[in-house]
Amino acid sequence: MDSIRSSQITEGIRCISESMFMGLCRKVGTSQLVAMRRDVIDISDMAENQARESDKFKGMLSGSRKEGLRLEGSDNDIMQWPNDHRVIWKLSQSQYYNTHRLTLILCDCSDSPPGFTLLYLLSPSMNREIQRACVRMNNRYYISSSKHRQIFLSESSLPYNTTPHGPCISGTIGRHEYDHAICFVSNFWPPSAFPWIDRCHSWPQPYVVNDIVKNGCHFVAIGHKLGNHEDHEWRISFSQAEQKLVYVMDHCQFLTYGLLKLFLKEIINNGVCDDDKLLCSYHMKTAVFWVIQQNAIPHWCPQNLLGGFWVCFKLILKWVYEGVCPNFFIPGNNMFLSKIHGVKQQQLFRRLSELYKKGAAFLLRSPSIRSCILDVLYNPRNSICTDDHTLISEYEFDRNLFREILFYYVNPGKLDIQECIRYLHTIEQMIGSPLLTQYQVVMLQNMIARILQYTAFMLHMETYSFDNKLSYRADKMSCHMLKLTAKFGCITDMLYIAMYYYKTLRFMEALSIIEITKVKLAQPYVMHRYVDTEMYIEAVGGQSWSTKMRQAVAWVIRLHKRFHCIRELIPVQQSLQNNQDLLIIPTFILLYMLEIFCYRHVDTMRVQTALDELQTLVHYDQGQLIPLRQRDISWQILGICQQVTGNLQAALYSFQQSLRQEPYNRIHTAAEMRIQSLSMDSLN
Known part of the structure; x- marks a missing residue:
């Protein structure tokens, strides 16, 4: 009987794993979809950098979006570094550079914790911001990470409202949130990460290791909280290497990473204030890296997806218990050291232990994971299938x-x-x-x-x-x-x-x-x-x-505020906030608006017909042709058309409706000005 029961349990776990695999393919993406996303971003990154080769800064996208994830809230991270500065690890490496064209920076790790360094200017920088960020120590000029962050945070040239977020400057460009890291680049692999190369026996493959090592690393502007020079130290960043490692994951490993991110967001950090969010997605990614490299899962496959998740979860639980999360490239860098300790560590361990004791059933607390499983199990027409062309x-x-x-x-x-x-x-x-x-x-x-x-x-x-x-x-x-x-x-x-x-x-x-x-x-x-x-x-x-x-x-139509294509929309474009360059206009709204404005000049009899079509669309559309979040500009354009055709009362109502919508285009100032103008006209 025990063997039968054990067999039934094994079969049940296998069935749930396969269902979860199918659901995650629809939620996170099939292997073909993920490959496509990466190809598209990689080529746009490459084109941007080649076209701007002579620019002062070079950059790249990083984070979840670059990796191929499209979960709600996926990171839009940008790393930028000065094109005329290079970091070296020892003086002999200076022979590879033309020092008349490049400013060289030397790493000084002698008094910093593992994974951190001071950056010492070997020659004066021509960059005014970097000059201002320098501090004098031991008769040398070091670039202070805290000063560097503060200078770029206050830079008015940045295209969005900004706030500090670790080593990054966070803000929004238009309607999308970004983390923007101004950093430095080294073409050389850090000496403290050389043991990682020797550790790569089975994963990743040698050609991947060589590609990672030859591309070096970056330095982001944040020091270790327990270091001797917290305000001036820089953290060694392996973002480029991590992106390459995610790219060589098989699809089951990648879905496990996506599952861990959902688990973190919708279960561990659900309802927790930002200050108490001790675990982050970087810890989840690190756990997947370690589990893959240590061959903790002998066979990654759809039938074992739940098993892969469980091994990663147990590793994270172990790390929290010990208070040690070793960086994948420099294990001596304990990423929990300054954040997860004492009472907070104990509380987090108790929470995770309670989840562990409940078994995999706790995953049903996550709306996304629950739908991944139940949509498949409760739909008998969805036979278990892992083929890309059948899944999508x-x-x-x-x-x-x-x-x-x-x-x-x-x-x-x-x-x-x-x-x-x-x-x-x-x-x-x-x-x-x-x-x-x-x-x-x-x-x-x-x-x-x-x-x-x-x-x-x-x-x-x-x-x-x-x-x-x-x-x-x-x-x-x-x-x-x-x-x-x-x-x-x-x-x-x-x-x-x-x-x-x-x-x-x-x-x-x-x-x-x-x-x-x-x-x-x-x-x-x-x-x-x-x-x-x-x-x-x-x-x-x-x-x-x-x-x-x-x-x-x-x-949709994206109308940049620099181009005044439609005279009647200029006040709306001028009202856009500093961190916003675009008006996002639904296709049919722009089409009818242009039709109305053109007919006013060539066939006034047809103006009312076009206006009626626009009015019917705005009043009665249920999200079919006008996305709900673009109803602010739709109502405002209807009001503009009604105003120029002389229906001032209807225009006033439309502008008021525009203010009641989600402020997606952030054009409330223009609506308020038009309401005020119409109100004054009615008084006169």
């Missing part, structure tokens, strides 16, 4: 791909025409490489579309006041670039042509583009909000992603 349909994959691609954004606020040309030249050189994946090719095509768009509007902006001959030539070039954009981009890129025609007073041409766009958007297979997936497959199934994007993908 062609349409679902395409939707994820286009979301990744169209999420990308080049900020034109810092570009001039010459820089745009440099971008285009860089991408032109890259796009012919046989080493690119199919995802990367379509991503580069999208980048070309975005840059051509910005170049067209910049060219018009910089030449419209010149002589007629120059303006005529610039106009022809702008029109040509915008038409090329429509060939590389998606359906809604045609509306940028319509905006340009409206801006240049060619109302009939704009209306012609609007009509063509309407016909394209009316197709039931167009990927906008709700799609007839069967018709999508019938219309574009099996075709190239370039073709699919051009024929079957619609996206």
Whole structure:
């Protein structure tokens, strides 16, 4: 009987593990989806760095988003370092650099805890901020991490409102939260991490180890709280190495990492204030690294997903009990030392022990994990399957791909025409490489579309006041670039042509583009909000992603505050806060608005019909064509259209409704000003 019961328990665990694997593939991503996400981000990172090779700073994305995770709240981390500074570990390494062009910095680890160092300037830096961050100790100039952080926190040139967060500056760009680390780079591997190389017997493979070591490390601006020079020390960062390790995880290991992050967020840290969140996702990642390298799981597979999670959880429990979390690259760096000790350590251990005693059932406390398991177990039509093509349909994959691609954004606020040309030249050189994946090719095509768009509007902006001959030539070039954009981009890129025609007073041409766009958007297979997936497959199934994007993908309109394409929207653009560059406008809202404004100049009889269509859409749409969080701009645009057509009472109501919506575009100041203006007009 015991053997039968044991067999039943084993079979039950295997079934739950497989169900969880399927659910996590849908929640976190299949192996093909994760590979696609990484390819898309990697190529955009590469293009950005190559195009800005001569810039003062170089950078890279890191964190969860770079790793391929798309969980709610996934980190958007940016690391940037001065391009003309390099850190070395010993003086003999200076022979590899041209010291007339680069400022060299020497590590001094003699009086710092493992994983930390002081940075000593070997020659004066030409960077004003770095000069201000220096302190004099023992007749040497060291770069103080605390001063460095404070200087960059107060820098007005940063594009978002900022607050300190460990070694990073945290804030938002538009509507997305970021951690921004200004750091230094070394092309050499830290001597204190050489034992890690010898430890890599089975994982990762030698070619990965060599790639990691030859790319060196970074230094982020935070000292050890128990060190002798906390205010001046820098922490050695292995972010680039960790990203490479996550990339070589198999998919079951990667899903275990995602499961641990959900476990941390929705169970361990659920309802806990920030000061009491002792464990972080970096501890979860470190646990997975150690478990993989120590071969604690003999066979990673869907049937053993729960077992892999359980081994990682037990390791974290052991670390909390001992008060020691060894850094994966430098084990002597105990990442718990200054945070998890004393009473807080005991309390955390008791909480985790109680969960451990409950067995895997405690995972059902997590809404995400619970849905991963129950959606499969309670749906008899979902047979257990671990094949990518069965887990996700062609349409679902395409939707994820286009979301990744169209999420990308080049900020034109810092570009001039010459820089745009440099971008285009860089991408032109890259796009012919046989080493690119199919995802990367379509991503580069999208980048070309975005840059051509910005170049067209910049060219018009910089030449419209010149002589007629120059303006005529610039106009022809702008029109040509915008038409090329429509060939590389998606359906809604045609509306940028319509905006340009409206801006240049060619109302009939704009209306012609609007009509063509309407016909394209009316197709039931167009990927906008709700799609007839069967018709999508019938219309574009099996075709190239370039073709699919051009024929079957619609996206929101992103209107940069630098480009005043629509005169009536200028006050709204000017009201955008300093940390926000874009108005995000639903496609059909912009389409109807342009139609109303164009008809006012060519056919006033049709203005009311277009206005009625816009009003019906804003009043009655249930999230099908207007995402709920973009209703603030939708109501405000309706109000603007009602105001310019003379319906002031309806306009006042629309502006008031705009203020009641989620402030996604943060345009409440513009709405308040219009309400005030209408109220004063009514009094007069």
